[in-house]
Structure formats: structure tokens, C-alpha cells
Amino acid sequence: MRTILEALYHGQLQPNMTIVPSHPEYLSACKQVTAETQQWRERLGEEVFRALEEYLDLYDSVNSMYVEAAFHHGFKLGANLLIETMSPRQ
Known part of the structure; x- marks a missing residue:
């Protein structure tokens, strides 16, 4: 494994x-x-719905960027917690 x-x-x-x-x-x-x-x-109708889909795709893209940033922040926070926990107390 x-x-x-x-x-x-x-x-x-x-x-x-x-x-x-x-x-x-x-x-x-x-x-x-x-x-x-x-x-x-x-x-x-198809034409207006297609425009709406483009808008929703843009919104999803912005939301995905936020979720990715939140993931990075949470991961770094967790890693820093581990470092702090494993470091000798000063």
C-alpha cells in the first residue's frame, strides 16, 4: 500500500x-x-437559457476559486496546528 x-x-x-x-x-x-x-x-427558450448557463458557469467558477482558497487556508491551519502541537513548548 x-x-x-x-x-x-x-x-x-x-x-x-x-x-x-x-x-x-x-x-x-x-x-x-x-x-x-x-x-x-x-x-x-434555448437562447436565453444558454445566456443564463454562461452566467451560472461564471458564478460556479468564482465559487470554486473561493472553495479552493478555503481548502488551502484550512489545510495550512491544520498543518500549523500539528507543528505547534509537536514542537517543544517554549
Whole structure:
């Protein structure tokens, strides 16, 4: 079995590809989003809906950047906590 560092180095560790929220309402919310997306497509027509999708893609991109920054911050905070915990008290 490989270490976490080896798996990360070899591109085998991709937590963003395996995370599935455990919130009990997650799957039903996903189904509702899919159904409502189809309803909006029918109401708006293809051209307007395509413009809306471009806007939503931009919003998702901004949100992804924020989530990535939050992940980095949390990871660094955790690493610093470990360093502080393992360092001799001064």
C-alpha cells in the first residue's frame, strides 16, 4: 500500500473527485435542481437559457476559486496546528 504522499505524487489522490456530501437532503436537492433546470430551459427558450448557463458557469467558477482558497487556508491551519502541537513548548 502506498503512502498518502506517494499517492498524491502519482496523481492517485484526488479528494475533490470522491467527495459526496453525507447531508440527508443532498440527493433530493440534486434531483430538484435537475428538474428545475429543465423547467427553466423550457420557460426561457434555448437562447436565453444558454445566456443564463454562461452566467451560472461564471458564478460556479468564482465559487470554486473561493472553495479552493478555503481548502488551502484550512489545510495550512491544520498543518500549523500539528507543528505547534509537536514542537517543544517554549
